[in-house]
Each structure stands twice: as C-alpha cells, then as structure tokens.
Amino acid sequence: MEESNLSEAVESSAASTSGSSRKKLSMPVRYLINAVLVAVFIVVGELMIGSGTITRYQTTVLEQVGIYILMAVSLNIATGYLGQLPLGHAGFMSVGGYSCALFIMHMQGTLGLTVRDFVTGSPAAVVLFCAGLLFGGVMAAICGLIIGIPALRLKGDYLAIITLGFAEIIRVVMLNIDGVLGFELTGGARGLTGIPSYTNFLNTFLVVVISLFLIHTMMKSRHGRAILAIRDNEIAAEASGVHTTYYKTLAFVVSAFFAGIAGGLYAGCIGVMAPAKFGFMKSIEILVMVVLGGMGSMLGSVLSATVLTILPEALRAFADYRMVVYAVVLIIVMVFRPQGLLGTYDFSLTGTLERVINGELPWRKPKKEVDEND
Amino acid sequence: MTSEKKRSVLVQMEEPNLIPERDLGHIPVLQAKHLGIDFGGLTAVDDFNLAMGRTEISGLIGPNGAGKTTIFNLLTNVYKPTRGTVLLDGYDTAGKSMVQVNKMGIARTFQNIRLFSKMTVEENILVGLGNSMSTKLVTDLFRLPQHWRQEAEFHDKAMDLLAIFDMQKYAKAQAGSLPYGAQRRLEILRALGTRPKVLLLDEPAAGMNPAETEELMENIQKIRDEFQIAILLIEHDMSLVMGVCEAVGVLDYGKIIAKGTPEEIQNDPRVIEAYLGKQGVN
Amino acid sequence: MTFLTQVLNGLQLGSIYALVALGYTMVYGIILLLNFAHGDIIMVGAYISWIVMAQMGFHPAIAILLSVVGCTLLGVMIDKVAYAPLRNAPRLSILITAIGVSYFLENGAQLVFGADAKVVPPYFDASPLSFGSVQLSPIALLTIAVTVVSTAILTFLVQKTKLGKAMRAVSEDMGAARLMGINVNTTISFTFAVGSALAGIGAVLYAMAYTQATPTMGIMLGTKAFVAAVLGGIGSIPGAVIGGLLVGFAEVFVSAIGLSVWKDAVVFLLLIIVLIVRPTGILGRTMNEKV
Helix, strand or coil: CHHHHHHHHHHHHHHHHHCCCCCCCCHHHHHHHHHHHHHHHHHHHHHHHHCCCCCHHHHHHHHHHHHHHHHHHHHHHHHHHCCCCCCCHHHHHHHHHHHHHHHHHHHHHHHCCCHHHHHHCCHHHHHHHHHHHHHHHHHHHHHHHHHHHHHCCCCHHHHHHHHHHHHHHHHHHHHHHHHHHCCCCCCHHHCECCCCCCCCHHHHHHHHHHHHHHHHHHHCCHHHHHHHHHHHCHHHHHHCCCCHHHHHHHHHHHHHHHHHHHHHHHHHHHCCECHHHHCHHHHHHHHHHHHHHCCCCHHHHHHHHHHHHHHHHHCHHHHHHHHHHHHHHHHHHHHHCCCCCCCCCCCCHHHHHHHHHCCCCCCCCCCCCCCCCC | CCCCCCCCCEEECCCCCEEEHHHCCCCCCEEEEEEEEEECCEEEEEEEEEEECCCCEEEEECCCCCCHHHHHHHHCCCCCCCEEEEEECCEECCCCCHHHHHHHCEEECCCCCCCCCCCEHHHHHHHHHHHHCCCCHHHHHCCCHHHHHHHHHHHHHHHHHHHHCCCHHHCCCEHHHCCHHHHHHHHHHHHHHCCCCEEEEECCCCCCCHHHHHHHHHHHHHHHHHHCCEEEEECCCHHHHHHHCCEEEEEECCEEEEEECHHHHHCCHHHHHHHHCHHHHC | CCHHHHHHHHHHHHHHHHHHHHHHHHHHHHHCCCCCCHHHHHHHHHHHHHHHHHHCCCCHHHHHHHHHHHHHHHHHHHHHHHHHHHCCCCHHHHHHHHHHHHHHHHHHHHHHHCCCCEECCCCCCCCCEEECCEEECHHHHHHHHHHHHHHHHHHHHHHHCHHHHHHHHHHHCHHHHHHCCCCHHHHHHHHHHHHHHHHHHHHHHHHHHHCEECCCHHHHHHHHHHHHHHHHCCCCHHHHHHHHHHHHHHHHHHHHCCCHHHHHHHHHHHHHHHHHHCCCCCCCCCCCCCC
16 A cells, blocks of 8 residues: 555656656646636525525525534644644634624624625625634634643643633633623623624635635645644654744644634624533534544545534434434544544645646556666 | 775864864864763763764764763753753854754754654655745745745755655655655755754664665765765664764763774774673683 | 531542542553543443432442442443554544544433433432531532542552553553563453443442433533543542542632632633643653653
C-alpha cells in the first residue's frame, strides 16, 4: 500500500518537474473554475428557493448545513491540522453568536434598519451584516487567545479538558451575566430573543465559501505548513525554526474566529440564542463531524457536516431512535475505520480536471515502470 | 571515492581543542566550555569542551550510552545544561529556545528520524526553508502576487536542495513513505534548508548499506564544500567517521577521553579500552 | 446551616467525586483513555437500583449488590466491545468511541426509561443522627466511610497484590509488560472492572443522597469527577481523592455563600488555575519525551 503510494507520487513529481510534456491549469484558471461552480450552486439554490421547490423549512436546514460545515472545518484547523483536541468549540460559537446578534440588534436601531432591509439586502444592511459577523468572529478569536495561551502549554488530554472547562465557564457566564451586570444582556436561561433574521441562503453560503477559501489558502502557505509540521513532529518543527508557540496560538485563534463567524450566522438563522444549546454536547457533535470525515481532510469535514446535519432532520420520524443509531454508527465507524471515512484525503476538482485534459483516466494514475533502486 | 580526500593540519586551540589550520583566521563557529548536565543526581555529561572551525567536519564517537545524543541536545538547547556554556559564533546560547538556537545557526538531525511524515518531501524542505520566507499572513491568505513569487522561488530552492541527494523525483511523495535511507537524507536536507552555520548529524548512516554510506560520505564533504559550514556528526560506522572527519572526539561515561585526528584516535589505547574493555588492550 | 454541616456536605459530595475520579484515574493510567462513558456507567447503576427496589420490590441490599455487579460487568463489556479492538488505533479514535458509548448509554436510557427523573427509594431509614445539639446525616457519614474504605482497599490492591503490580507494569510500558509474560488484556479488563465497581458504589451513594435517576445525570457528575482526577494528577490514587474533595468543597462553599449558579464555573476555573501552575495536576508526574 505504502509502496504503491510512493511510486504514484514519484510518477506525478516526475511529471510536474519535467514540465512541458504536461498541460497545466494556471492558478487563476483553477480559482475561476471553482468560483463558477460555487456561483452555479448558489444561483441554482436561489432559483429553487424562489420557485418554491425548496421549502422554507428546507432552506433553514440548508443554512444550518452551511453553518455546521464552517464549524467542522474551523475545528479541523485545531484538530486535523494542528493535532490538538479542543473540546470547547461550541463555546466559541456561542460567543460569536451572542456578540454578532447583540451588535446587529443594537446597531439596527441606530441605523434605522428594519427586518425588510436584511431581506432586500440594502447596502447599509449588508455592511451591518458583515460588521456583525466580523465582530462575532473577533470576539470569539479573543476568547480563543485567552484560552489558547494557557491551554497550549499543556499537552493532549490536559488541553482537551481545559478547553472543555473554558467552554463550560463561557456557558455559565452567558447564563448568569445579567444578574451581575444588573441589566438584560444575554437574557439568561430564557435566551436572547428577537434577533432579526439577517441570514439567508445566499449570504450564508457566500460567507461559508469565503471562509473555506481563506482557511484553504492559509493551510497551503508557509503558515499552514508550519502548523502541519507541529502536528507531525513538534520537536523537529522547533529544531527546524518553526515558532511552535506562535503557530499553535495562531491555529487556535483562527479556529475560534471562524467558529465565531459560524455562531453569528447561527444566531441569525435560528433567531434565538440560549446557553443550553452550546453545552459540551454541541462541542462533541462538531468533533464527531471532524473525526468521522477524516482528520485533516477539508472535504471530509464538509461531507460529514452535511450528512450529520441533514440526517437527524430526515430521521425526525424516528426521533426516539435516531440518537441511539447515531451513537452505534459512530462506534462502528471508529472500530472499523479509525482514521475517519476519508482519512487525510482531499479532493481537488481542478487537479482531476487537469488529469482529464492530459488524456489520463481521472480515477487512475497511469501505470509505468518506476525505478525503485532507492 | 571520486573526490580527493582533504588532509588537514589540526591546530591546538585552548586545551584540549583542535581546529583545522584553514579556519584559524576566524573565531571557532561552535564552542562548548565545561558543558555538563545531571539528570536527578546522575551526571550524564561532564566537562565537555569543543571548538569547531568554520568549515570543519568532526565526529563524536563512543560506546552506547556514552552521552553523545545528550551533547547534541545540550548544543541545541533541548536540555538546559547544568553547567558550562555554548557559544555559537561567539554568542552565548544560554536561555535561548530551540527555535532561536536554530535561527542563530545550529541545525540538526535526530537519531530516531523525525520527519513531518504526513507531509510531502517538498513540504518538509519548505518548512526548513521557512526561516528565509517573509510573506505576511494576509499576503498568503488573499494570494497576492508576492505570495506566488515567493512560492515559485522557494519551490526552486527546495528542488535545488533535493538535487544534492538526487531526490527530486520524490518531491511529491509522502515523507513517511520513503525508504529508510532516503528519510535520513531528507532530514539532512531539511536541516540544511534552515541555512545553518553548524550542522549536527545524529547517526546519519544508521540503517544504510555500505554503498549508501559511501555515497553519504561524499555528500557530507560536498555539502561542506558547497555551503561552507561546519559539520559535527555522531556515528557508529567507523568507516564513515574515519573517512570523512578531520577531528574525532571519543566520549565515554559523559566525558571526552581522547581527541585527535582519525589516525591518532585509531591507535589510542584509551579508545580501544572504552570500546573493548580492559582485556581488549592486553 | 452550621459550619460543621457544610464541612460534612463538602466531604460527602467530595467523596462521591473521589470515588468516580478513581475510576477515571485507573483507566487513564493504564490505557491513557479519557473514558467518557464512565459517568454514564454511574447512571446505569442508579437505574439498576431503581428497577430492583421500585419496580421489583426487592430488598435494598440486593439493589446495592446488583448495582455494583451490573456496573462492573458493563464496564468490562464496554472495554471488550468498543475499546479493545482499537488498542493500536490513534488515541483520538478511541476517545471518539468512548464518546459514542456515552451517547449510546444516555440515549438508550432515555429510550428505555424516558427522559423524566425516576425516584430511587431510600435504601435505609436516613433520619438524622443527633449528637447532643449537632445533627448529622447518616448518609453523609456512610458515604465518607465507604470512600475511605474503598480507597484503602484500592491502594492495597494496586500496591501489594500481583494483579496490582501487573497493572502498574502495563501502565508503565504495555509492550514490555507483555514480553514479561503479563496478560495485558486480562489486566486491562481487571482495571475496567475495578474502576466500574467503584462507579457502581458511587452510583449507590449518589442515589442515596439525591434519590434520582435521569438519563443525563452522568454527564455533569462524570465531567466534574474527571476534572477532579485531572486536578489531583491523573494516574494517582491519592490525587484523585484530593481532587474529588477539592471539587466537592469548592461547590459546597460557593453554594453556601449564595453563588450556587456559578459553582460549575468555579470548579472549572479552579482546574484551569491548578493546571496553569502545575501542568500535570497536584500529584501528577511529569513525563518527558525522549529526544
């Protein structure tokens, strides 16, 4: 298995270094192809929503799919890419959600915007939407920094338990902060209500796609390589000049930032924020998406977040059994495929396309003799 | 061996160190003075002294458990020395982190290979080359032109480094899937990528066959000539040590018991005793 | 409430946490697994007591016996079915499996017993004992006594018996222990058995004090007990006891000064502060990676 991987890789390296014999897609073309596909997806989605083929309820589920994709992919930065195990991702989501919702609720009045403005997408509403999400993301990132600095000094399970602790503290704070402040901010156990529904299919998926793009570009750069190097061998990374503390904190903060953005979208999508929704179990749910998809595989996170968000909705008829089935599936997958469904495999559409235009079968790399004298 | 072996004249530095005559005009690139470390009352290394010329290749030999790897760990600040100082190019490395020591100019390989095994061969080298990369996160995030320029430039640099061991064909392979010997070579190249002044190689020939060892020997000299750096290596393969090193130190129970040219070391009774025990001398 | 009552409350709650923490510490010590399902084993134990006493009308002694035996068997079975196949898998996979088992037990219990709380009948007449003017809860005294005895037996087991030595050997180096002829799988099963038996005792003591069984009761109890184990230094028996008592006292104290809504936050804050000062807990050993 290892052997064949090696010879394939040698093959493709040889092809890419020999250059002229092989047609290559330039990066702008690759980005363009992906952008067009995203545009097609969003336009088709919008048309189907407009024509009523997708119901209002289904649209909300779709928006949640996008939100959980972003949650899973952002958690994957800290688990799959950095190799740590944070158990408090829902905490960042709730900080982002509350911050974004409160920001938009307060600014909405000041700017004199109505709920209709968010639906029609007036310029002021769009600006407020972006500002609110960024505010939510930044607040979550600050929490990530505060948690990350002590947590990242610890290893493995200690980090896991300390992040779990921080997320619980965040939950208790959201629950009881009103009593300390003396005025109503989060609404306590009852929750924060009256959040304008500032999200829709279009802006949710635009935000998700842009976030995924930025996470992708970060990981495919020197910064991302440093993070992966820490995961593979921390001591060797340090000995190779990688500032491990900085990059661990960076990965942690970026992970929290995008969870905050997802939280902001969530608040607008659901319309109510309550601390009970962001307990330990929510963090675990997201971790399950990442692990099931395959740690370090963005496609894996996207797929499993999609399936695991739609599946419980689809199984509503069997509501009593679904969580038991869910648990059994989880155990079975882990016992028989511990590396997750996709492992670290990542799919590149344009890479596949490149093989097609070179006359190769996309699902099989060409067979040729490889010298194995090493 | 194709290249003619360089015979060097060693010059006495402050006791008991020797450096090649050609490096005399400069301060030694790496100096250790009275270096020592205790682990819970047990002295692992004691009074270790070293001075290396800027382009010197030397070896550290000794029986298993003599403290060779511990010395590497002391030189790279993996362990904090209990006693003594390490000077790199005249600068004290005390209190510096492993990263800072690397950026100051010491790069190393590990006895039990430590590659970034799930990353590709090229990415492994690129992590090493990261010391010389300068793009801001924003530049990389938004794929500004500078990002592409830097990536292209360093792709070429990585390929040049891989060319030293003729490993370009492995560029896209997962580092962990390489044959053992190639993994050792990749680790050396990654260390070279950090632009060190001193390269520490911990058993570079372990697990290699005689032909590979022979090739490695040539390449170690080639690296020294091309990059003009000092190389300190730990090795059990005597043909490699005697073939490539200008000076050899022998370590036993954490102390240097002999030091000199390979010829002197080969005939030193103390060395034979350390390796074979007292009976071996008789 | 008098100061003495508060101290007794702290000791009682702390003792339950300590018993549960001991189970976490033992399993973690031997296979480095954060056994998320441990808290849920306690939940099952409480339900067994409820079934035996409230549903079948048997004597409380049988309920206690069956709770402890049931928890022990459940713990060993979980290890055999869900964890043993993954001995050589990445640690995260085993952790996710543990989470899966925890989910399974919680949702299974909800499916079988419903989401509402079941009232566990009293095991014995628990009217307060009077010592002059001071009134003490017999349940509290019993809880503390049982914990002291359990800890003593456990310490003896781990330190003095052959199985205990095997456990310590496996936790030091599983490979070497196997080469020395220790049956690693039996030893791990035994560890799960002991840890789960302690959980069973904890379940009975918890049900005595709070007289309730709910499907989700194991989550917070388990999490806090795990916090206690980490706080004291995971892998250490006295550490688990110290950690358990600390968490118990912290909760009782915070509630006593009228801040009971913040007690969970205080427990976790305590953990964070301890870990920042001592990264491996109060009695934990530091482990260095060999370079």
